Amino acid sequence: MKLLRNFVSLALLLVAILFLARHQMEAGSANDAANVINFYNWGDYIDPALIDEFESETGYRVIYETFDSNEAMMTKVQQGGTNYDVIVPSEYMVEAMKENDLLLPLDHSKLPNLAQIDPQFLDLAYDPQNQYSVPYFWGTLGIIYNTSMIEEGSIRDWADLWNPAYQGKILMIDGAREMIGIGLQSLGYSLNDIDSSHIRAAADKMKTLMPNVVGLITDEIKMHIAEGEVPLAVTFSGEAATAMDQNEDLAYVVPEKGSNLWLDTFAIPKIADNVEGAYALINFLISKEASIANAEYVGYATPNMEAKAALPKEITDDKAFYPDQAIMDKLEVYRNLGQAKLIEYNDRFLEVKIEPKS
Structure with missing residues (x-):
């Protein structure tokens, strides 16, 4: 009988120890x-x-x-x-x-x-x-260019991208809102335009730029422009800053008639x-x-x-990275346009991307 009582006591002690250990583990996990x-x-x-x-x-x-x-x-x-x-x-x-x-x-x-x-x-x-x-x-979306290849000060706005002298020489950012947005702003419309006729017109305008575009990429733009592989590109201000740290001939400009403030x-x-x-x-x-x-x-x-x-x-x-108020007043922040319009922007952008280059 004494042996049984000892066994029960030992079992209860073991249960208590396990309970306390579990409680401490749970408390530690919560902490x-x-x-x-x-x-x-x-x-x-x-x-x-x-x-x-x-x-x-x-x-x-x-x-x-x-x-x-x-x-x-x-x-x-x-x-x-x-x-x-x-x-x-x-x-x-x-x-x-x-x-x-x-x-x-x-x-x-x-x-x-x-x-x-x-x-x-x-x-x-x-x-x-x-x-x-x-x-x-x-930051902003703008144009970075190599002043050893392009005269400094000659790039001022989106319209300059259409210069025939830049055929096959421009890297563009691979994004629907950015590309269609450039088309919209170059036509005098808002970056957040939801008028389907304006969105289509912007896509058609960007199709006419494609002969000047050598590639549509994103993260690699700063590398290619810094190494002098292309004379100009469209990219974000921070990416431009990184490239400019590597190549003193580079300049970045925020289009004077307006761009994206992100x-x-x-x-x-x-x-x-x-x-x-x-x-x-x-x-x-x-x-x-x-x-x-x-x-x-x-x-x-x-x-x-x-x-x-x-x-x-x-x-x-x-002023390229901290624009003055005159430029700031012309910048637009992207708005959420809803799923239907996002699909429409993407569809029009796909048309631009597959446009055959003449």
């Missing part, structure tokens, strides 16, 4: 989850040292993943395989994700560094009062597990110090007023 921030960003779009600095200062651990398109990012968020805490959608994608109820409304009291953001990048039509997003970087933003998806951590990371990355480091590392323009004032004058005085 780990609360300590982790899943950050989903574009590739090579942050100074890596900032992640280390943030982790050291806060005790959070950042798991960093990258995407290569807004659409891929949105699909991943919709699928919910990973509960991302911070994402970096472009302006039109903020609008689309908001309409699909994928984003959390932001508590601005948890983002005190928002006060450092230039008001001209806040309260825009894609996200009134910045209810769902905070600006991260901004913004990439921080947002918190509804699937986020660590909302408090998300606020901490976003507020850190929009601070003056982080914005300076990022602007110098990535090459795009910062919306942080204090950071801009602290950057070297040779950067902020360059």
